[in-house]
Amino acid sequence: MNHTTQTPAHRSVRVRNGAGTAAPPPAHRGKRRRPPSTRWSAWAFLTPVILYLALFYAYPLYRNVDLSLRNYTVRSFVQGDAPFTGLANYRTVFADPAFAPALLHTAVFTAVCLVFQYAIGLALAVFFNQNFRLSVTLRALFLVPWLLPLIVSASTWSWMLNSDSGIVNAALHVIGVGPVNWLTSPSWSLVSVIIANIWIGIPFNLVVLYSGLQSIPAGLYEAAALDGAGAWRRFWSITFPLLRPVSAITLLLGLVYTLKVFDIIWIMTKGGPADSSTTFATWSYQLGFGSLLPAFGPGAAVGNLLVVAALLFGLVYLRVQRKQARS
Numbered sequence: 001m002n003h004t005t006q007t008p009a010h011r012s013v014r015v016r017n018g019a020g021t022a023a024p025p026p027a028h029r030g031k032r033r034r035p036p037s038t039r040w041s042a043w044a045f046l047t048p049v050i051l052y053l054a055l056f057y058a059y060p061l062y063r064n065v066d067l068s069l070r071n072y073t074v075r076s077f078v079q080g081d082a083p084f085t086g087l088a089n090y091r092t093v094f095a096d097p098a099f100a101p102a103l104l105h106t107a108v109f110t111a112v113c114l115v116f117q118y119a120i121g122l123a124l125a126v127f128f129n130q131n132f133r134l135s136v137t138l139r140a141l142f143l144v145p146w147l148l149p150l151i152v153s154a155s156t157w158s159w160m161l162n163s164d165s166g167i168v169n170a171a172l173h174v175i176g177v178g179p180v181n182w183l184t185s186p187s188w189s190l191v192s193v194i195i196a197n198i199w200i201g202i203p204f205n206l207v208v209l210y211s212g213l214q215s216i217p218a219g220l221y222e223a224a225a226l227d228g229a230g231a232w233r234r235f236w237s238i239t240f241p242l243l244r245p246v247s248a249i250t251l252l253l254g255l256v257y258t259l260k261v262f263d264i265i266w267i268m269t270k271g272g273p274a275d276s277s278t279t280f281a282t283w284s285y286q287l288g289f290g291s292l293l294p295a296f297g298p299g300a301a302v303g304n305l306l307v308v309a310a311l312l313f314g315l316v317y318l319r320v321q322r323k324q325a326r327s
Contacts, residue, residue: 061307067300077296089297093305096298098275098283106279109194110258116198117254118247121205126239128206129213139206146203154267157196158183161268186276189269193277197264201257205250212246213239245324252317256310280306 068089076082093099128139145153160167161182169179182192216239224234262281265271271278271286278286280302288299 064300064303064307067296068298068304070297072296074294085297089301093298093301098278101275102278102280102283102302105190105277106259106281109190109197109261109279110255112194113197113201113258114251114254117201117205118251120198120202121250122209122243122247124202124206125209125213126235128210139210142206143203145200146207150200150263151267153200154196154264157192157199157264158268161192183269184273186274189273189277193265193268196268197258197261200264201254204257205254208246208250208253209243212243216242245321248317248320252313255313259306259310 069084069086070076070082071085071088072082124142128135159165161169163169163179163181163184166182168182172178172180180188182188220238220242221234224238229237260281261279262285265277265279265282266285269277271282284299284302284306286299287295287302
C-alpha cells in the first residue's frame, strides 16, 4: 500500500539532477518598518540643519520679500505698521533712471569676471596638474587671495590703483604710459573693480578645477599620446569634455558669488564716480542705507531681483544636468 506524504509549501523540495534541495522560505513582502529609535535619531541629526536653514535663509528671505511689498519708513520699520503696497516698489525700481545702468554694469561685471576667472583658473589647474617640483608650494601661494579678508584685498587694490601713488601707474610710467585714473574716472572704475574681483576669484576656480583634473584617469592621456594626439588635442578631446560637470558647478557658484559682490566695489569706488560702477548689490545698499531717508522697499526689491536671477540660473543648471544624465 502506497502512502503519499505531502510536504508543506514552505518546505517544498526541488528535484534537480536527481538530488533534492530545500527551497528557501519566501521573502516577507511587507515593508519592514524602521525602529522608533532609528527614526528619532534621524530627526535629531536633521533638526540643527532645519533650524539653521529656517533662521538664516528662510526667515531673512521672507522678511526681504515683505519689505519689498510694503511702504516702510524708519518709523514703520520700528513699529511694524507699514502699509501693504503690492508691486509698487518694483515699479518704482523699474522706472528709476539708475535701473538700466545698474543692470548693464551687473551683467558686464558678472560675465567678464566669470570668463576670466574660469579661463585663468583652468589654465593654472592644467599647469599644476603636471606635478613638477614646487607645485604644491606655488599652488598654496595662489590661495592667498582667497584666504585674505575682502576688506584687506579691496584696500590693497585701492592703494595699487591709486592715481598718484599707486604701483600700477608707477609701472606704467616705467614703460612710457601716462597715469590712468583707475578709481576716479567713469571710464575705468568698472574695469578696476573687475580686475580686483578676478584676482580674488581665481583661486576658487583653481582649487575646484584641479580637483576635477585629479579624477581623470591618466591612462586616457597615455592612450591618446600613443595614438599621436598632441597636448592641445588631448586637452580638447579628454580634459575639457570630462571636466564639464565640474565646470558647470564652478560657473554656477561663481555666478552666485559674483552677483552679490558688494565689498570690493563699495570699498574701492562706492559705486562711482557718477554711478559708473554701480551694480544691483551696491544700488540696493544705497537705497536702503545710503541716505537719511532710506527707501527700504525699493532696496529690498532690488535685492530680490538678484535672488531671482540666481534662482533662474540655478534652475537652468539643474535642467542641463538632467539632460546630460538622460543622454
